[in-house]
Amino acid sequence: MAATTDTSLLSAEMKEEEEELYEQLLLQAAKEMQGTSVPPAQESKQIRPQPGFCVKAKTRSSEKIFINICKSDKIPPPPDLSEEDLVILLESEDPSGYRIPMSLGEPHAEVDNSGNGCTAYDIVINPTFYNKIHSNKLFMEFFMTIGFEGLENKYNLEMSREWRMLKNRKFLGSVVEQNIRTKSKPVIQELKSSTTPTESSAKPLVSEVESSCVEPDYTIVAEPADQHQHPSFLVAEISLPKVDSARSLLLDLGEDRIVLWARPDLYHLDIYIPYNVIPEESGSQFNTNTGVLTVTMPVQPA
Structure with missing residues (x-):
């Protein structure tokens, strides 16, 4: 597997030649949070x-x-999970690490079969995951629990966990279009050293792979590096030794997801991150000497 993520995701160990860049990125993100730069639309x-x-x-x-x-x-699927893995997840102390992308629509007034007024909510998920919950009772129960919690948090509801699927009814009311937020595309700044790179800085972090469009190696660290403290920033370092310029990179950043393409068909990365971040205030820089893309992401408050 190409990913090499810190086991705690909270390690602050950085190579000496990268510490200065790391500090610059933290300062840049802090300035953006203070409004000194205009976030992308x-x-x-x-x-x-x-x-x-x-x-x-x-x-x-x-x-x-x-x-x-x-x-x-248009809704991305969650990471693939077997029924055995789901059982282990549910028995763990913190099952919240598994996220299900979904769109929660606004409440709309409807009339039930008895002619009485009622309220309906729409939850949209990926078709592949929809088929999975439809054919697996355990996944269905898990999804409905997550869906109820999502509606409660978004609309300040208190819901009973008892529910019943209606027979021969796919939808109550009329299908309404939803607006979903797409991932922002941070501008990637390109860093070029004016001095001759040292042997250590010029050395790629990973060896080149013969096949095209591979998943690059990456690490994710957090600041502060304290397992018992909610982090202020996440920093992802993605090794792209075949990339010569930031112009060939396309980066999409969501609240809990990083998607990266390196053209033409060099690298593709699609990963979920352990905390919700603020895409509009994030920054990214590509170092042409080391071939490393660094993405600095302010973490949403706990």
């Missing part, structure tokens, strides 16, 4: 989800609500 796009199935549930105050579980290929 937030991009969004509309999706029209496909109906899947409808769930009847209740709030703690016995108010009847309906949840439309929909699907769209």
Whole structure:
């Protein structure tokens, strides 16, 4: 496996020749947080989800609500997980490390079969993951728990965990388009040293691979490096020894995901990160001497 992530993800060990660059990136991100630079415009796009199935549930105050579980290929799938791995995850002390990308639509007023008014919510997930929960009871229960928590947090609800899937009903009401936020694309600054690189700085961090479009080696560290303290920044270092210029890099950064393409078909990286970050205030720099792309990401407050 190409990834070599620090076991605690909170290690602050840096090579001496990279410490200065690391400090510069932290200062740059701090300045952006203070408003000294203009963040890139937030991009969004509309999706029209496909109906899947409808769930009847209740709030703690016995108010009847309906949840439309929909699907769209514009929503990324979560990392693949077997049923055995899910059992281990659920038995662990912190199952929150597994994230399910989903879009939670605004509540809309509808009428149920009895002619009574009710409220419906739409949850959109990736079609592949939709098929998985539809065919596996354990994954279905896990997803519904996460979905309920998402609605509660977003709309300040208190929901009962009892629910029932409606037969022969894919959707309550009319399908409404949703606006989803796309990942911002930070501008990659290119660093070139005016001095002759030393032997250690010029040496690639990974050996070249003959095959095209491979996953590069990367590390993720956090600052401060304290396992018991919520970090202020995450720093990802991605080794790209075949890349000569930042112009060939395309970086998409989401709240919990990094996607990188190095053209033409050199590298592709698509990973989830351990904390939610602030894409609009993140910065990235590519060092042409070391072939390392460094992405500095302020972490959302706990």
